[in-house]
Structures are given as C-alpha cells and as structure tokens.
Amino acid sequence: xxxxxxxxxxxxxxxxxxxxxxxxxxxxxxxxxxxxxxxxxxxxxxxxxxxxxxxxxxxxxxxxxxxxxxxxxxxxxxxxxxxxxxxxxxxxxxxxxxxxxxxxxxxxxxxxxxxxxxxxxxxxxxxxxxxxxxxxxxxxxxxxxxxxxxxxxxxxxxxxxxxxxxxxxxxxxxxxxxxxxxxxxxxxxxxxxxxxxxxxxxxxxxxxxxxxxxxxxxxxxxxxxxxxxxxxxxxxxxxxxxxxxxxxxxxxxxxxxxxxxxxxxxxxxxxxxxxxxxxxxxxxxxxxxxxxxxxxxxxxxxxxxxxxxxxxxxxxxxxxxxxxxxxxxxxxxxxxxxxxxxxxxxxxxxxxxxxxxxxxxxxxxxxxxxxxxxxxxxxxxxxxxxxxxxxx
Amino acid sequence: xxxxxxxxxxxxxxxxxxxxxxxxxxxxxxxxxxxxxxxxxxxxxxxxxxxxxxxxxxxxxxxxxxxxxxxxxxxxxxxxxxxxxxxxxxxxxxxxxxxxxxxxxxxxxxxxxxxxxxxxxxxxxxxxxxxxxxxxxxxxxxxxxxxxxxxxxxxxxxxxxxxxxxxxxxxxxxxxxxxxxxxxxxxxxxxxxxxxxxxxxxxxxxxxxxxxxxxxxxxxxxxxxxxxxxxxxxxxxxxxxxxxxxxxx
Numbered sequence: 354x355x356x357x358x359x360x361x362x363x364x365x366x367x368x369x370x371x372x373x374x375x376x377x378x379x380x381x382x383x384x385x386x387x388x389x390x391x392x393x394x395x396x397x398x399x400x401x402x403x404x405x406x407x408x409x410x411x412x413x414x415x416x417x418x419x420x421x422x423x424x425x426x427x428x429x430x431x432x433x434x435x436x437x438x439x440x441x442x443x444x445x446x447x448x449x450x451x452x453x454x455x456x457x458x459x460x461x462x463x464x465x466x467x468x469x470x471x472x473x474x475x476x477x478x479x480x481x482x483x484x485x486x487x488x489x490x491x492x493x494x495x496x497x498x499x500x501x502x503x504x505x506x507x508x509x510x511x512x513x514x515x516x517x518x519x520x521x522x523x524x525x526x527x528x529x530x531x532x533x534x535x536x537x538x539x540x541x542x543x544x545x546x547x548x549x550x551x552x553x554x555x556x557x558x559x560x561x562x563x564x565x566x567x568x569x570x571x572x573x574x575x576x577x578x579x580x581x582x583x584x585x586x587x588x589x590x591x592x593x594x595x596x597x598x599x600x601x602x603x604x605x606x607x608x609x610x611x612x613x614x615x616x617x618x619x620x621x622x623x624x625x626x627x628x629x630x631x632x633x634x635x636x637x638x639x640x641x642x643x644x645x646x647x648x649x650x651x652x653x654x655x656x657x658x659x660x661x662x663x664x665x666x667x668x669x670x671x672x673x674x675x676x677x678x679x680x681x682x683x684x685x686x687x688x689x690x691x692x693x694x695x696x697x698x699x700x701x702x703x704x705x706x707x708x709x710x711x712x713x714x715x716x717x718x719x720x721x722x723x724x725x726x727x728x729x730x731x732x733x734x735x736x737x738x739x740x741x742x743x744x745x
Numbered sequence: 746x747x748x749x750x751x752x753x754x755x756x757x758x759x760x761x762x763x764x765x766x767x768x769x770x771x772x773x774x775x776x777x778x779x780x781x782x783x784x785x786x787x788x789x790x791x792x793x794x795x796x797x798x799x800x801x802x803x804x805x806x807x808x809x810x811x812x813x814x815x816x817x818x819x820x821x822x823x824x825x826x827x828x829x830x831x832x833x834x835x836x837x838x839x840x841x842x843x844x845x846x847x848x849x850x851x852x853x854x855x856x857x858x859x860x861x862x863x864x865x866x867x868x869x870x871x872x873x874x875x876x877x878x879x880x881x882x883x884x885x886x887x888x889x890x891x892x893x894x895x896x897x898x899x900x901x902x903x904x905x906x907x908x909x910x911x912x913x914x915x916x917x918x919x920x921x922x923x924x925x926x927x928x929x930x931x932x933x934x935x936x937x938x939x940x941x942x943x944x945x946x947x948x949x950x951x952x953x954x955x956x957x958x959x960x961x962x963x964x965x966x967x968x969x970x971x972x973x974x975x976x977x978x979x980x981x982x983x984x985x986x987x988x989x990x991x992x993x994x
Contacts, residue, residue, distance in 0.1 A: 595930030
C-alpha cells in the first residue's frame with residue numbers, strides 16, 4: 354500500500370519570483386500555515402525571473418497595475434531591511450533611476466490620460482513636452498515626439514538577488530521548498546486534491562497555486578483549467594556606447610524599444626510581439642544589429658556608435674487575451690485552485706503585490722489591500738479583455 | 746605602403762565555452778562569434794597608421810568558413826579599405842594560416858603585416874612568428890607601441906619585467922599586445938557602408954597552398970570541477986583548517 358501523501362495547507366507550483374512571493378506572504382499573514390513550493394529547476398536556469406531586466410514602474414493605465422506597482426516598488430525598496438535573515442543580508446541593488454515613456458503626437462492624448470490616472474493614484478509623475486525632453490536628455494532626438502512622462506521614483510533591481518532573498522526568507526519562515534516537477538493534478542469535485550510529482554511522491558493540500566509562469570498553461574491543463582498564457586521569447590542586450598552620453602532612466606516608446614543605463618553601458622531590447630510562441634531560448638545574435646541598434650540610434654544619436662556585449666533570451670508568460678495577469682481561482686468550478694500567472698513581462702515587478710493578494714485570498718478569503726477582481730479568471734471565461742492602454 | 750591585417754573569427758570572449766559531448770572540440774552551434782580581440786587591436790593600429798599618412802591602404806584578410814565574411818565586414822565597418830576571404834571548410838592550423846598569409850602578402854605587395862599576438866580560442870601564439878620566418882621578414886612581437894619611419898618601424902614590446910624597444914626594417918611582421926590601443930567601435934552608418942566595400946573570395950588552391958592539418962586533436966576536455974567551499978564559524982577554525990587540513994601555514 355502507498356503511504357498516505359504528505360498534506361499541507363497550500364501547495365505552490367513554481368518557485369520563481371511569483372511563487373516565492375506568495376509563499377512568503379502566506380507565512381507572514383498566517384505563520385502557522387503549512388506551505389510547499391515545488392520548483393522544477395534547482396538552479397532556476399530557464400526561470401523567467403533570472404532573465405528579466407528588473408524594471409519596476411508605476412506607469413500603467415489600469416488602476417490594478419498602478420496599485421500593484423506602488424506596493425511592489427515600496428516593498429522592493431525596503432527589501433534589504435525586511436527580508437534579511439539571521440544568516441544572510443538581502444541586498445537587491447535597487448537603482449532609483451526613474452522611467453520615461455515617450456510618445457509621438459498620435460499617442461499624446463493616451464499618454465495624458467494615463468498620466469491623469471497615475472496622478473489620481475498618488476504617483477510621482479511629470480508630464481514633459483518635447484522641448485523639456487530635449488533639455489533634460491540632450492542626446493535624445495525629439496523631432497518625432499510630442500511628449501513624455503517621467504516617473505523619478507521608479508527604477509530597477511537585480512532579479513537574481515530578489516529571487517534569492519524571497520527564497521531564503523520563505524525557507525527561513527518555514528516554507529518547504531522542494532526541487533521536483535508537477536506531472537499531474539488530481540481533481541475531485543470542485544477541488545484539486547493532490548499534485549503528483551516526477552519523483553513519484555504526491556502532495557495533498559487544501560489550496561493549490563499555479564505560479565508556473567510561462568509553463569502555467571500546462572499546469573492549468575492538468576486541472577482542466579484552460580489558460581490563454583503562452584511563452585514569448587524576448588532578448589535583453591547589454592551594450593556600450595562609443596560616444597559620451599548622459600545617464601538614461603528606463604526609456605520606453607510605443608515601438609516597444611526599452612533601454613536604460615546599466616553600469617558603464619546600457620541594458621535594453623525591443624520585444625517582438627509577433628514572435629512565434631514556444632519554449633525557445635536560442636539567441637539570435639543578429640537581432641541587436643538588425644532591430645535594437647537602429648531603434649536606439651534613431652532615438653539617441655550617440656548610440657550610432659555602439660557595441661553589444663551580451664544578449665540573452667528569456668520568456669514572457671504572455672497572456673494572449675489582453676497582456677494582463679490572471680490572478681484568481683475558477684469560482685464554482687475549481688474553488689481551491691488559484692492561478693497567478695500571465696504577467697506578460699511584469700512578473701518580477703508585480704510579484705510582491707500579487708503574492709500578497711493570493712495570500713490574502715487564501716488566508717482571509719478576500720482581497721484586503723488591492724481589489725484585483727477585474728484581473729480574475731472570469732474575464733477569460735467570458736472572453737472580455739481588460740488591457741493596458743498604450744506602452745506595455 | 747599597404748598594410749595587411751589578418752583577422753580571425755572566434756567564439757566571443759563573453760561566451761561560456763562548452764566542450765562537445767564527444768570531446769571532439771567545443772560547441773559552436775548558436776554561439777556568438779566575434780573578431781579575435783587582438784585582431785581588433787591590429788585593425789585599429791593599421792587604421793591609425795593610415796590616418797597618420799603612413800599607409801595608403803588597409804587590407805583585411807581572414808581564412809576559414811564562409812561566415813568569416815561577417816568578421817571581415819566588421820573590420821571594413823571599422824574603416825579597412827577592402828577584404829579578402831581565403832575560403833575553406835578545412836580545420837586551419839597556424840602553419841597553414843601562415844602559408845596562406847605569406848601568399849596573400851606577396852600577391853598584394855604588402856609592406857607591413859599586423860597580426861594579433863594570439864587568438865583567444867586556441868591561444869597558439871604561432872602564426873605571426875611562422876609568417877615572418879616564411880617571408881624571411883623581420884618580426885616585432887607583443888607590440889605596445891608602433892612608430893613608422895622611412896623604411897623602418899620602431900616597436901615597443903611588452904616583455905617579462907618591462908619594455909623592450911626594437912627597430913625593424915620594412916617590410917616586417919608586427920604582432921599586437923593588449924595595451925597597444927583601444928579599438929574604435931563600428932558605427933551603424935559605417936556598417937551599412939561596409940556592405941558595399943569590396944570583399945574578394947579566393948580558395949587555398951588558387952594560392953598554391955596545401956592547408957591539410959599536420960596535427961590531430963585527440964581529445965578536448967573541460968577543466969576539473971572546483972570543489973565546493975565550506976563555511977567556517979570563526980577565525981580559530983579557519984586557522985585550524987589552514988594548518989591541519991590544507992597544511993599551508
């Protein structure tokens with residue numbers, strides 16, 4: 354006879370930044386709760402967190418995203434103080450470099466509207482016209498721009514250290530972290546009862562969380578919960594400039610060019626939304642020269658002289674419905690199976706807030722801090738996109 | 746004076762090199778390839794000499810597979826005038842490369858050949874010296890400073906414990922060291938222009954050179970794995986371990 358499976362209160366599938374944040378907030382809200390995190394890779398080799406650029410910003414149009422950013426940025430800023438354990442410090446190398454969204458005339462109205470929403474939520478944002486942009490960032494070519502919004506309190510951190518910090522703290526608080534792979538979910542009635550693992554063992558739990566990121570659709574499938582989430586490859590490049598140039602905030606435009614200062618150079622890329630979906634980690638070594646460099650050099654003339662030193666590929670967990678995360682259970686169908694995935698490139702920056710939200714729903718039964726009901730699974734069932742306006 | 750600058754396509758220095766499973770070589774599939782950094786320094790030095798009026802033309806040459814064209818295009822984008830690819834799929838060893846370069850240098854009537862002192866893939870540090878011997882030209886290796894005068898070159902060399910200055914008659918072979926210069930970046934407009942610069946392709950046969958390998962690679966292996974470290978509680982435990990386990994104090 355098989356031994357009775359180990360039972361915990363919450364089993365989390367996925368030990369990337371989202372799964373670990375959920376585990377951490379569960380233990381902070383309810384210290385006695387039993388939490389298991391199952392992560393496929395001991396070294397997180399393909400984990401999207403470690404391949405992310407680390408940016409965190411309040412510049413969104415959906416109030417949920419703005420609120421999640423406000424909490425997450427504050428959390429990440431205070432991370433070293435909050436998350437240190439007796440054994441280890443928790444540095445995350447937070448750089449408050451600011452974000453700058455820039456738009457051509459046809460997007461100016463949209464940028465203004467988003468700016469007003471951000472202001473209404475108490476964000477520190479300033480609207481700048483083309484002349485102001487040119488005087489603030491002398492290298493920037495502004496002839497085709499109408500305006501920009503600068504958010505000086507935004508910035509970026511080191512995703513690796515953020516992940517390690519969450520992991521150490523969660524384990525320190527008693528979270529059981531195991532390296533194994535979920536290969537099946539046992540569903541009975543309106544609930545997932547157990548997760549079957551590649552090692553042969555089983556985890557039974559009262560609640561399950563799907564935090565498998567780019568792999569979350571396959572986990573959802575195991576429980577019969579279809580998710581419109583697909584892996585979308587993106588490249589991040591580190592490059593240096595052959596000419597003197599000012600320090601840049603994290604600059605983003607409507608063509609999905611994104612770049613910021615990093616050390617002696619710049620880190621950035623251009624997302625190609627039309628890229629074929631799939632678990633592809635191959636690097637296209639010509640992509641920088643073909644796509645990123647012309648875009649960057651168009652915007653900043655000194656970058657006509659540049660050299661790309663490194664390119665790496667990572668996966669967005671792209672929500673094909675609307676580019677926003679799916680946070681919630683399937684009420685009436687799978688009450689105890691919570692999805693927290695589909696962040697579409699914003700997973701690291703929203704992990705603290707989303708982690709807290711899932712923890713509140715499991716422990717307190719409702720959203721207490723931020724109402725995230727509009728990001729729930731209902732919109733997927735009903736095919737009602739709830740999308741960001743403008744730059745994503 | 747024409748300057749000939751050989752450039753080699755190598756695995757980019759940022760890449761973590763992996764050995765193939767069958768130990769026949771290193772993994773090159775989907776690996777970023779770049780110009781050997783010492784060769785970038787050679788290109789830069791040749792361009793500077795031309796800009797200073799000491800040379801009339803900078804010709805870059807590479808030997809190897811078709812993809813070496815990319816490396817040549819990079820050199821053209823930096824400012825070289827034209828390029829030659831000696832195209833072959835055969836594995837090229839330093840002696841074969843030196844013979845090819847001798848043929849090209851003679852054919853082009855080069856007055857100076859500037860090479861990297863070594864390539865970062867095989868670290869052979871042989872081609873420049875072999876080329877000088879085959880051409881029967883003087884050589885000045887590991888250059889950190891080059892001054893061209895009428896019919897001669899004064900070269901400062903990096904040697905153990907200091908610098909040595911030598912004077913060689915031209916034509917000559919010079920190999921470059923790291924501190925010679927800082928190579929310029931190719932600019933985006935120049936990369937576009939480089940696509941229109943002449944790039945001639947020739948086969949080793951046409952140069953009358955037999956490039957068949959003389960050496961056989963038996964096995965390529967990774968360095969041994971480093972053992973994991975241990976955390977010590979305090980200084981006395983550290984001292985104890987250094988004394989009794991490592992036996993170094």
